[in-house]
Amino acid sequence: MNKTIILGAGIAGLSAAYHLKEKGISSIVYEQGKDWGGLCGNFTVDGFRFDRFVHLSFAPDEYTQKMFAGTHGMHEHIPYPTNYYHGYWIKHPAQNNLHPLPTEEKIKIINDFVHRPQMEVSQIKNYEQWLRCQYGNYFAEHFPFAYTRKYWGVEPHELETKWVGIRMSSPDLSEVLRGAFEAQDKCFYYAKVMKYPKSGGFKSILNTIAQGADIRLEHQVCRIDTHEKRVYFSNGTSSEYSHLISSLPLPEIIKMLPDVPSAVKQAAADLRYTCGYEVSLGFKRPDIAKHLWFYIYDEDIPPARVYSPSLKSADNAPAGCSSLQAEIFFANGSNIPSPQQMLDTTIDKLINMGIFKAEDLIVKDIRFENFANIIFDQNIYHNRKIVLDYLHQQHIYSIGRFGKWEYFWTFQAFADGKNIAEQQELIEHAT
Numbered sequence: 001m002n003k004t005i006i007l008g009a010g011i012a013g014l015s016a017a018y019h020l021k022e023k024g025i026s027s028i029v030y031e032q033g034k035d036w037g038g039l040c041g042n043f044t045v046d047g048f049r050f051d052r053f054v055h056l057s058f059a060p061d062e063y064t065q066k067m068f069a070g071t072h073g074m075h076e077h078i079p080y081p082t083n084y085y086h087g088y089w090i091k092h093p094a095q096n097n098l099h100p101l102p103t104e105e106k107i108k109i110i111n112d113f114v115h116r117p118q119m120e121v122s123q124i125k126n127y128e129q130w131l132r133c134q135y136g137n138y139f140a141e142h143f144p145f146a147y148t149r150k151y152w153g154v155e156p157h158e159l160e161t162k163w164v165g166i167r168m169s170s171p172d173l174s175e176v177l178r179g180a181f182e183a184q185d186k187c188f189y190y191a192k193v194m195k196y197p198k199s200g201g202f203k204s205i206l207n208t209i210a211q212g213a214d215i216r217l218e219h220q221v222c223r224i225d226t227h228e229k230r231v232y233f234s235n236g237t238s239s240e241y242s243h244l245i246s247s248l249p250l251p252e253i254i255k256m257l258p259d260v261p262s263a264v265k266q267a268a269a270d271l272r273y274t275c276g277y278e279v280s281l282g283f284k285r286p287d288i289a290k291h292l293w294f295y296i297y298d299e300d301i302p303p304a305r306v307y308s309p310s311l312k313s314a315d316n317a318p319a320g321c322s323s324l325q326a327e328i329f330f331a332n333g334s335n336i337p338s339p340q341q342m343l344d345t346t347i348d349k350l351i352n353m354g355i356f357k358a359e360d361l362i363v364k365d366i367r368f369e370n371f372a373n374i375i376f377d378q379n380i381y382h383n384r385k386i387v388l389d390y391l392h393q394q395h396i397y398s399i400g401r402f403g404k405w406e407y408f409w410t411f412q413a414f415a416d417g418k419n420i421a422e423q424q425e426l427i428e429h430a431t
C-alpha cells in the first residue's frame, strides 16, 4: 500500500501536500478544524474579517513571494510600528526613539545605557543578562522585561537567547542619543516591507497550495498506531498510511502514540509554549485605527500587542468601518481569566488609553488559541531533540512551527513543508 497522509491543514501541511503533488505523489490532509489554514486562517463577525493574530508576510525569496501573491495581489506596508508606555506613544523600537519621554526618564535610560554591564557573549546565560548588556538596567527593566512577561508569560531569566536573532534592534550610543533629542523618521524594523493580500485576508496566501489538495476537515486525530500504521480520528473513522507527515504540536502527538518511553513523555510534557486570546473589535467609523500595529508595555493592560485588520486591507471591514485585534498571551499551565472577563477588561483598558469610544464599538469577539509561540526556555533544545528523535524512530516526519518546535514565520513553515516533500527517502518509497 502506498498512501501518504498529512496531519494538519496549516501552511506547513498544505505546502507538503502541494509539493508532493508536484513530484507526482498524492496525499490526504486531515484537519481537526471546520476550515483549513491553521494559524494563517481567519474568521468573520458581522462583515468584519479577523486573522488569527497579526500576520503580515515578509517572505524573502521570489518563489515564496510568488506563491503567496497568488492571483489576488498584495498590499505593501512599510512597517512603522509604535509603542504605548505609561501614556506615551513612542516609535518602534523604543530604545531608538526615546524622544517623547520626560527628561528625567531619558537621563536614567541613557546613563544606564552608557554604564551597561559588559559581558563576553559566551558568558551570557539567559535573556535577562542579554537585555541588561544590550540596553542597560533601566531600559531593560522597564521595557523588554515587562514585555517578556506579557508576550512570553515568563521571566526574562527563564529564556535562553538563540531565538533573538534579528528580532531585537541593538542601537549604538549615537543612535540612542539622536532618538532621544529628536523624532526619527528611519524605519528600524527588521523587515522593510510587510505584505498582505488585497482580498480574502491573510489566508489567501494559501490559495495556490490549497487548490487541488485533498483536505478532510473535522478529522481530529486522537490516536496513532505506529505498529499497524493507522491513524484514528475522534469522529470514529480511521485511516491506514504508508507514510505519515505531521504538523501537530509535539506535546500533543506524543500523547497519541503507543508505548512511549517515560523519558520521551516527560520531555514532551516539559516543552513550554504560549497560548492566547484574540480580542477582535469592529467600529462604525473608518478612522479608529492609527497604527498598523502597536506594542503595550504597561502590565496592568492585558494585551501585549494590538493591530488593525482594516489597515492591513480595507477588504477586512465593511465600507466606512475599521477594526482592531488585541493579542493577550499566557504561558501554558498558567491561570487564564475567563473570556468574558478578558474581553471586558481589554475593552475598558483600550477605551482608557483613548483608542476608541464605547459608542463606536459595534462588534466584539473573543477567541482562544491553544498554541501561539514556542517558549525558548533553557531546556528547549534538550527536550525537543528527545521528542524529535523519537518521532524519527517511529517514521513520523514532523514539520511546521509546532511539529519542529521552532519560531517559524509563515515562509519558514511553508519551506519546511516543501523540504519534506523533497526528501529523497520519502519520494523513493511513496512513488
Ligand SMILES: Cc1cc2nc3c(=O)[nH]c(=O)nc-3n(C[C@H](O)[C@H](O)[C@H](O)COP(=O)(O)OP(=O)(O)OC[C@H]3O[C@@H](n4cnc5c(N)ncnc54)[C@H](O)[C@@H]3O)c2cc1C
Pocket: 007, 008, 009, 010, 011, 012, 013, 030, 031, 032, 033, 036, 037, 038, 039, 040, 053, 054, 055, 056, 057, 058, 219, 220, 221, 222, 247, 248, 249, 252, 327, 371, 372, 373, 399, 400, 401, 402, 403, 408, 409, 410, 411, 413
Ligand atoms: C501571535 C502570532 C503572530 C504571528 N504573526 C506572523 C506574521 O506576522 N508573519 C508570519 O509570517 N508569521 C507569523 N506567525 C507565525 C505563523 O502563524 C506560523 O509560522 C504558521 O502559521 C505555522 O503554520 P503550521 O502549519 O506550522 O502550524 P498551524 O497553522 O498551527 O497548523 C497546524 C494545523 O494542525 C491542526 N491540528 C492540530 N491538532 C490536530 C489534531 N489533533 N488533529 C487534526 N488536526 C490538528 C490545527 O488545527 C492546524 O490547522 C505568527 C504566529 C503567532 C502565534
